[in-house]
Amino acid sequence: MRAHCGFLFSVLVLGASWVRCKPAQEKKERVQHGKELSDHEHDHSKDFNFDHEAFLGKEEAKTFDQLTPEESQERLGKIVDKIDSNKDGFITGRELRDWITHSQNRYIYENVNKHWVDYDKNVDNAISWEEYKNTTYGYAAGEVEFYDVPDKETYRKMMKRDERRFKQADKNGDQIASREEFTAFLHPEEFDYMQDLVVTETIEDIDKNGDGAVDVHEYIGDMYTPEADEPEPEWVKTERQQFKDHRDLNKDGKMDRSEISHWIHPHDYDHADLEAKHLIYESDKDKDDKLTKREILDNWNMFVGSQATNYGEDLTRRHDEF
Template sequence: MKKSISMKLIEVYLIFALVVITYSSAIPKPGEDKKNRVHEQKLSDMEHEHEGEHNPDYDHEAFLGKDEAKTFDQLTPDESKDRLGIIVGKIDKDGDGQVTEQELKDWIQYVQKRYIVTDTDRMWKDHNIEGDKLSWSAYKQRTYGSDDDPNEEDSSTFSYKDMIQRDERRWKTADKDNDGFLTKEEFADFLHPEEAEHMRDIVVKETMEDIDKDKDGFISLEEYIGDMWPDKNEEEPEWVKTERETFKTVRDKNGDGKMDLEEVKNWIMPPDYDHSEAETRHLIHESDSDKDGKLSRDEILEHYDLFVGSQATDFGEALTRHDEF
């Protein structure tokens, strides 16, 4: 299993992607590395999803949701099964005792959307909203402590120049009507660009910028491997050797020894790829003991460690929330 490093969830492509850049529960202070990449998951881990080898943490987050944390990992197996059983009842919409592929896919999509809505609501309330919109100036003031022009060397924000310019580029892309303000819906696109079609190019550019260490506009083989496996003090594991070959035969489509923007886009956002459908099929494939294409409550509980585990995020709130699924 590859180790997660600079990128924690592609929720996504997520998210996602799943994955993705996702903000923390509090506004980061200037200088914190809060916007390194859209995806919360390491790109290398996302490739497990694309190519059939799954990271258990990804399964847990896709099924349970990533916003609530630190509950299932503190439970005993019996307690985990009890809570999971309640969640299964929510997923089984028609109450026939069988979770179909569509029901499971609907649940995973619901969890993903609910996280985005909750995260956006939390962040929106933490800013100085003017009417029903947020200005760039107000956002910059709240996030960086000043709305100074970062291009001025004596500005208090000069040391954060690159971060602010990157924010502003994303801001302008999210601002559909180009009025300089973001509505709450536009702000959601700003926070979670991996979920908005018109923001996809920003995801690719930010990914490219983060991995392209020599800033030549391409991702070389060594930059690709270095982003996944930074610890060169140990013997290169087998999966790294596999990734080297994958880069040459799959990622670098034109065979020039590097990935350009289009090749990076095909890598992290493969066309016609539905992460919720892929995750659904994976979970059913791994848990469907009688191979009838559906999951019974017993099958899910029998494979509870696939759905929840030591790194699983908490979905306890789902057991008490009154919103409809």
């Protein structure tokens, strides 16, 4: 899949009127399927690895593998206190689903935290458009000059695209992004109110003839650029058929906005919700469709597990957050 530009830039600013910009490209799948929670099989006759990675996230599950059973249970108790958002002593399916979603998206929050300090120049726990623009494109961008940049027009367009996305992410329209709004700016595919903009950006990336739609040639061209005399791979032929059978729903030879939205935001299963229901079913002793802390701790090995025989090996990751 072709790299998606415009999410973030790497910039070197030399003086007030000197800027060199280089797009920092990140490969991104256009189709935002519901994420699989684990690469493991969901087979309890073998182990609970799927549940561990679903509940904790893959990296945190590795940490718990290194703990003794006692340490695992102690940390799990602290996690349960966090999951119980209304502090009523019960974990509902919604609370458990929200926690699983949070665990799966931890990489997003870590990415935002990593870049936050680069942009919050006045350390006021917010990022203005001016702060982002000046840090990303340099102060010369205010004059839209882009000194010493070979393709100035490209960078003007990219800055306008970033500004449009920043304004969309900025819910209250004050040109200042809170941490949540900045997360929506960097990762719009994760936020419902950004989805229409994701469709717009997808069309801009793929629609080469400027008709506001995506035909089969543009669809294939986004994924595959043939080498000279190279025979077309079978998977490309399959994608052509997919376009005909499943992408072009009204059979007019191209995808409009609605069809593109259906393509990149398919209605998959809500994996986090299914896993939450599964964990409750397996641990809910009194069958009241919610869990107490005791019910979770009594079934702790399904939620977090432990490999006591590995304790003492080099830890892959340690956190102070629990």
